[in-house]
Amino acid sequence: MTLTPGDRIVERLAETTEGPVPDVVVEPDAEMLARAAASALVARLAAAQAVHGTASVVLTGGGVGTAVLRHVAELAQEPAPGQDVDWTAVDVWWGDERFVPADDDERNEKGAREALLDRVGVPAGRVHAMPASDAGFAEPEEAAEWYAGTLADAARDAGADGPLPRFDVLLLGMGPEGHVASIFPGAPAVADERPVVAVRDCPKPPPTRVSLGFSAISTAEEVWLLVSGEGKAEAVARALGGADRSEVPAAGVRGRQATRWLLDAGAAGQLPGAGE
Numbered sequence: 001m002t003l004t005p006g007d008r009i010v011e012r013l014a015e016t017t018e019g020p021v022p023d024v025v026v027e028p029d030a031e032m033l034a035r036a037a038a039s040a041l042v043a044r045l046a047a048a049q050a051v052h053g054t055a056s057v058v059l060t061g062g063g064v065g066t067a068v069l070r071h072v073a074e075l076a077q078e079p080a081p082g083q084d085v086d087w088t089a090v091d092v093w094w095g096d097e098r099f100v101p102a103d104d105d106e107r108n109e110k111g112a113r114e115a116l117l118d119r120v121g122v123p124a125g126r127v128h129a130m131p132a133s134d135a136g137f138a139e140p141e142e143a144a145e146w147y148a149g150t151l152a153d154a155a156r157d158a159g160a161d162g163p164l165p166r167f168d169v170l171l172l173g174m175g176p177e178g179h180v181a182s183i184f185p186g187a188p189a190v191a192d193e194r195p196v197v198a199v200r201d202c203p204k205p206p207p208t209r210v211s212l213g214f215s216a217i218s219t220a221e222e223v224w225l226l227v228s229g230e231g232k233a234e235a236v237a238r239a240l241g242g243a244d245r246s247e248v249p250a251a252g253v254r255g256r257q258a259t260r261w262l263l264d265a266g267a268a269g270q271l272p273g274a275g276e
């Protein structure tokens with residue numbers, strides 16, 4: 001399955017947007033969006049392995065993000081040409097995590113393990129989960145600091161220049177008010193320059209979380225925003241229309257090489273050029 005470019009939308013965005021225009025892909029519905037994103041993801045990871053020997057992906061929670069992982073696991077059963085990923089050579093990171101006990105169903109890690117990681121056999125040493133609340137850190141701030149240290153160690157081991165390893169693809173869901181990872185509108189995290197931040201009093205439960213900050217997200221080679229449903233359409237249009245990142249956090253994420261918005265028709269519904 002190939003991605004369907006939102007050509008008309010991109011053309012119209014180019015007329016109104018300053019700077020590089022993100023890629024916009026529109027699929028008819030959430031299921032087709034998840035399948036298309038899964039197919040594109042395995043192709044991208046296989047391509048990264050062909051160049052670097054390893055690949056790395058940053059995962060998101062959320063309905064679409066988890067559906068993508070389920071489809072990736074299906075594709076791994078019978079890989080198509082160009083989509084044969086060596087799962088023992090994939091580093092897995094997270095964009096955000098709920099600071100709850102490890103076996104809590106709210107953990108993004110738990111969902112990702114069930115949907116994909118345990119099924120394809122990513123080695124434990126390559127699954128870099130953010131700490132759970134029962135992992136020995138009393139406060140989310142300590143957990144955030146530890147994760148930043150883990151990222152810096154991986155970067156150093158890989159000979160990277162800065163404090164972060166290479167992220168080939170960083171997946172993000174988006175909330176109806178435009179939050180990405182656990183960076184919510186108006187929250188301290190929107191102005192926090194640290195790579196990993198603790199989040200308290202999150203408006204969406206659970207209230208305590210750990211999240212990558214904008215500075216880390218924007219080091220990814222490619223950032224893919226996976227968004228479905230009419231309820232997200234206004235935030236998508238605001239984000240792509242250049243809203244302030246403190247009001248619509250999704251407006252503030254960019255990949256080094258590409259920023260791709262993978263939408264279904266509902267989520268794309270308020271973009272200029274939609275339906276033309």
Ligand SMILES: O=C(O)[C@H](O)[C@@H](O)[C@H](O)[C@H](O)COP(=O)(O)O
Binds near residue numbers: 065173175
């Ligand atoms: O931690 C969270 O609260 C979720 O991970 C959240 O950030 C999610 O990714 C978006 O709300 C999109 O979720 P859906 O894809 O389910 O709409």
